[in-house]
Amino acid sequence: MKTTPEQSEQRDGTATGPGAGLGTRERIVRATARLMQRQGYEGTGIKQISREAEATLGSVYHFFPGGKQELATEAIRHGDREFAEMLRRALESRPDPAEAVLAVAKDVAAELRASDWLDGCPVTATSLGTAAHAPDIRLAASEAFERWRGLVRDKLLACGFGAQDALELAHTVINTLEGAEFTAQVARDEEPLLIAGRHLARLIDSYR
Amino acid sequence: MKTTPEQSEQRDGTATGPGAGLGTRERIVRATARLMQRQGYEGTGIKQISREAEATLGSVYHFFPGGKQELATEAIRHGDREFAEMLRRALESRPDPAEAVLAVAKDVAAELRASDWLDGCPVTATSLGTAAHAPDIRLAASEAFERWRGLVRDKLLACGFGAQDALELAHTVINTLEGAEFTAQVARDEEPLLIAGRHLARLIDSYR
DNA sequence: CACTAGATAGAGCGTTCGTTCTAGAGGGGT
DNA sequence: ACCCCTCTAGAACGAACGCTCTATCTAGTG
Known part of the structure; x- marks a missing residue:
C-alpha cells in the first residue's frame, strides 16, 4: 500500500485492531510474540498470525522470508x-x-x-x-x-x-x-x- | 492380539523396539511421554506416537478414547x-x-x-x-x-x-x-x- | 462349535498446516 | 510519460493433522 512504514494504514481498514498506526512488519512481530507466548511455537499458525496482525500472508513472507522460524526468533x-x-x-x-x-x-x-x-x-x-x-x-x-x-x-x-x-x-x-x-x-x-x-x-x- | 497385557508381543514382530515385553498401553504412554518431552504437546502427532510405540492408531484410541489430551495427561x-x-x-x-x-x-x-x-x-x-x-x-x-x-x-x-x-x-x-x-x-x-x-x-x- | 468382548489394523474423513506462486497497487525517480 | 521497487493480496499445493469408522483377529466362555 505505501512505502514508508510509519503513520500509514489509515487509508484502508487495517488500522482498527491493536497495534494501529504501526508499520506492517511491527504488527506482525507483535502478533507473533503474543500468540506464541500463549500457544507456543507449534501451536501457533502463520495464517493465525497474519489474521491477528491484520496483514496478509504475502506481507508475512515478504518481511520474513525465513518463514516460521524467522518469525519465532524475531x-x-x-x-x-x-x-x-x-x-x-x-x-x-x-x-x-x-x-x-x-x-x-x-x-x-x-x-x-x-x-x-x-x-x-x-x-x-x-x-x-x-x-x-x-x-x-x-x-x-x-x-x-x-x-x-x-x-x-x-x-x-x-x-x-x-x-x-x-x-x-x-x-x-x-x-x-x-x-x-x-x-x-x-x-x-x-x-x-x-x-x-x-x-x-x-x-x-x-x-x- | 491378546488379552492379558503382560509378556505378550512375542508372537509378532512388535517387541523389537524400546519397551519390548511391555503391554501395548504402557508402550503408548512411554512413547507419548518421551516425544512430548522433546517436542511439546502440539509438536507431537498421534500417528508419530503410534509409530514410535509400535502400536496402531486403533490401539491408541482404544486405550485412550479421550484422544490427544488424555494421552498428554497420562x-x-x-x-x-x-x-x-x-x-x-x-x-x-x-x-x-x-x-x-x-x-x-x-x-x-x-x-x-x-x-x-x-x-x-x-x-x-x-x-x-x-x-x-x-x-x-x-x-x-x-x-x-x-x-x-x-x-x-x-x-x-x-x-x-x-x-x-x-x-x-x-x-x-x-x-x-x-x-x-x-x-x-x-x-x-x-x-x-x-x-x-x-x-x-x-x-x-x-x-x- | 458358536458367541462375545477386548484388542489390533489401517483406510479415509475434513481440516489445517507451512510454503510458494502470480498478480497487482502505490509512489518516487528520470 | 514510463519504469521500478516495495508491499499487498490471496489462490493453490502437497503434506500432515486429530479423529472416526469398519473390519478382522484372538482368547475365553458356554
Missing part, C-alpha cells in the same frame, strides 16, 4: 527487549538489589495475574520444543536469558558484590523467577512468585 | 512418577537436606547432558501452551509440581524445619531447579543447574 527478541526494559526499570528504581529483585517478582506476578494466567514467559513458551530442530530459536532464547542475567549482574556489581558472586546470583535470580512464573501459571496462584522474590532477596542479602 | 503423570521416584531416592540417600538438594541438581544436570540437552522437564514441555484450552493438562502439571514439593517439604519437616519454612523452601527448590534446567537446556551448559544447587543449599542452611 518474536523472542521482541519479548527479550520488553522484559529487559521492565527489568532495567525495576532495578534502577531501588538502590538495594534485594529489594529490587523482590519488586521484579511482584511485577511479574501482577502481569501474570492480570492476563488471567495466560501470559507466561514469552521466551520459554516460544522456544520450548524447538531445541532439536531449530538452533537459531534456541540461540535467541539463550541470548535473551544472558541479557537479563547481565542486567542483574551489573546491578549487583554496582552494589559492591564480587564478580563471581554477582554472576552466579544473577543466574539464580533469573532461573528462579522463570520456574516460579511457570508454577504460578499452572497453579493459577501468584504465591510461588512472591515466595521466590523473598527467597532471592534473602539469598542476595546472605552475600553481603 | 504422559504428564508418567513423568511425574518418574521424577518423584528419583527425587525420593536422592532425598533419602542424604541425611542433610541441603546436601540432598545439591545432589538432585547434579542428577538432573547429568541426565540432561546425557540426553544431549534434549530431555528437559517432561511436565513443562508437555503442558506449556495448552493452559488456555486444556484444563485437565494444566491440572495434571500442577499436581506433579505439588507432589514434588511435598517430597521436599517432608524432608525438611523431618529435619526439624518449621512448617511454613519447609513449604516455602520446597516451593523455591522445585521452581529454581525447573528454571535452571530450562536455561541449561537452551544454553547447552550444566552450569546453571550446579549454581542453582549450591544456592539452594545455602538458602536452606540459612534457615537453621
